[in-house]
Amino acid sequence: MRGLAIFLALGLATPAAAQDTLEALGEALFFDVNLSKNRTQSCATCHDPAYGFVDPRETEVGKAVSLGDDGVSLGDRTAPTAAYAMFAPGFSQVDEKMWVGGMFLDGREADLAGQAGGPPLNPIEMGMPDKASVIARLSENSDYVASFQALFGEGILTDTDAAYAAMTQSIAAFEKTEVFAPFDSKYDRFLKGEVTLSKEEELGRVLFFSEQFTNCNLCHQLRVSPLAQDETFANYEYHNIGVPVNQAVRAANGVTGRDLGLLANPAVTDAAAGGRFKVPTLRNVAVTGPYMHNGVFQDLRTVVLFYNKYNSLAKARQINPETGKPWRMPEIPQNLAVTELTHGPALDDKRVDALVAFMKTLTDRRYEHLLEE
Known part of the structure; x- marks a missing residue:
C-alpha cells in the first residue's frame, strides 16, 4: 500500500492492518488509485501527505494546478491543502455581505464528506462516470466489502447512494485524525516554551x-x-483580494470566462460574492506553494508584497518581482476587500522578510526539511 510507505517515511504511526474502523477504511480509500477511471489517481495524488497535503507534481504550468487521471486535463484552481481542513466550519451566510466556511475554495460543499465525494466524479480529476462505477470498484476489493459490511451493514454496497455516502464519510473520518493536524510546528513548540524564535521570526510574529x-x-x-x-490562521471568510488571472494556466487548459469564486457556489446568488475566495489556513504555507487560488505566485515573499502594494506609493512596490512588470489587474475588480487590504502602513523589506520568516515557523515538524529544498 502506497500510504504505508509514505507514513513510514514520515515517521508517523503505522496504519492499522485491518480496516476495522472508519478512520482505517478512510485511510485505505484516501490512497486508492482504483477509484479513478484509469486507476492512476487517488485523493493522495493531489493531497500528498509527504508534501503538506498538496499536489507536488510538475505539469506544463508547474505546480499551479493539477493534472487529471486522463493524463491531459488541467484544472483551473490549485489544490488546497487538506491539512487542518477539519477545522473549517460549515458553510453559512453570516450577514448580508459576509459568508464563511464550507469546503473547496468556494464553499460549495458543507463538510469534509461532501468534499471527498467531488473529485471521483469530476471529469477533469478522477473521472469516474457515476457513483455506481465507483461502488463497482469498491466491490472488486474483498477487504473493502468486508469492511463496509462490518461498519455500515450487510446490504450497504447494494445501495449506490448509501454506499457512496459511506465512502465519503470514511474518508472524512481519516481527514479528522491527528495525521492532518499535528499542531507541532516551531510556532507551536514556541508556545509551549520548547524553542525560542529568532529575532526575525519574533518581529514577524x-x-x-x-x-x-x-x-x-x-x-x-x-x-x-x-x-x-x-490557531489555524484562517477565519474562513470569503474575500476578493484582487488576484490576477494565471495566464499560463488559462493558455494550457483552455478555460474561458472569469472564475467567479464564491459566486460559483450554487447556494450563492448575490453579485457581491463575485471574486471572493475562502481564506486559507497558513499552516504549512511556506511549503505548499504556489499561491493564491490559481497558483499565480510562486514565492511566499511575493504574496506579502502583493498585499503590500495596496498600502505603498513606492514605484518599486507596484512591480511584481516574479515578472519584473507591474502587478496585473484583478480578474474581478469589483467587490475588492478594500477595508481589509488597505489596513496598516506600507512595509519595508525588513518587515516583509520578518513576516515570511514567521510564516515559515508555521510548518509542521515533519515538513521542516522542505523549507531547505
Whole structure:
C-alpha cells in the first residue's frame, strides 16, 4: 500500500492492518488509485501527505494546478491543502455581505464528506462516470466489502447512494485524525516554551498579530488570543483580494470566462460574492506553494508584497518581482476587500522578510526539511 510507505517515511504511526474502523477504511480509500477511471489517481495524488497535503507534481504550468487521471486535463484552481481542513466550519451566510466556511475554495460543499465525494466524479480529476462505477470498484476489493459490511451493514454496497455516502464519510473520518493536524510546528513548540524564535521570526510574529502594523490577522486569525495553541490562521471568510488571472494556466487548459469564486457556489446568488475566495489556513504555507487560488505566485515573499502594494506609493512596490512588470489587474475588480487590504502602513523589506520568516515557523515538524529544498 502506497500510504504505508509514505507514513513510514514520515515517521508517523503505522496504519492499522485491518480496516476495522472508519478512520482505517478512510485511510485505505484516501490512497486508492482504483477509484479513478484509469486507476492512476487517488485523493493522495493531489493531497500528498509527504508534501503538506498538496499536489507536488510538475505539469506544463508547474505546480499551479493539477493534472487529471486522463493524463491531459488541467484544472483551473490549485489544490488546497487538506491539512487542518477539519477545522473549517460549515458553510453559512453570516450577514448580508459576509459568508464563511464550507469546503473547496468556494464553499460549495458543507463538510469534509461532501468534499471527498467531488473529485471521483469530476471529469477533469478522477473521472469516474457515476457513483455506481465507483461502488463497482469498491466491490472488486474483498477487504473493502468486508469492511463496509462490518461498519455500515450487510446490504450497504447494494445501495449506490448509501454506499457512496459511506465512502465519503470514511474518508472524512481519516481527514479528522491527528495525521492532518499535528499542531507541532516551531510556532507551536514556541508556545509551549520548547524553542525560542529568532529575532526575525519574533518581529514577524509581533507584526502578524498587530492590528496597527499589518492586515494579516484581520483574516488569518481565528482565535481571540495570539497565544491559542490550536490557531489555524484562517477565519474562513470569503474575500476578493484582487488576484490576477494565471495566464499560463488559462493558455494550457483552455478555460474561458472569469472564475467567479464564491459566486460559483450554487447556494450563492448575490453579485457581491463575485471574486471572493475562502481564506486559507497558513499552516504549512511556506511549503505548499504556489499561491493564491490559481497558483499565480510562486514565492511566499511575493504574496506579502502583493498585499503590500495596496498600502505603498513606492514605484518599486507596484512591480511584481516574479515578472519584473507591474502587478496585473484583478480578474474581478469589483467587490475588492478594500477595508481589509488597505489596513496598516506600507512595509519595508525588513518587515516583509520578518513576516515570511514567521510564516515559515508555521510548518509542521515533519515538513521542516522542505523549507531547505
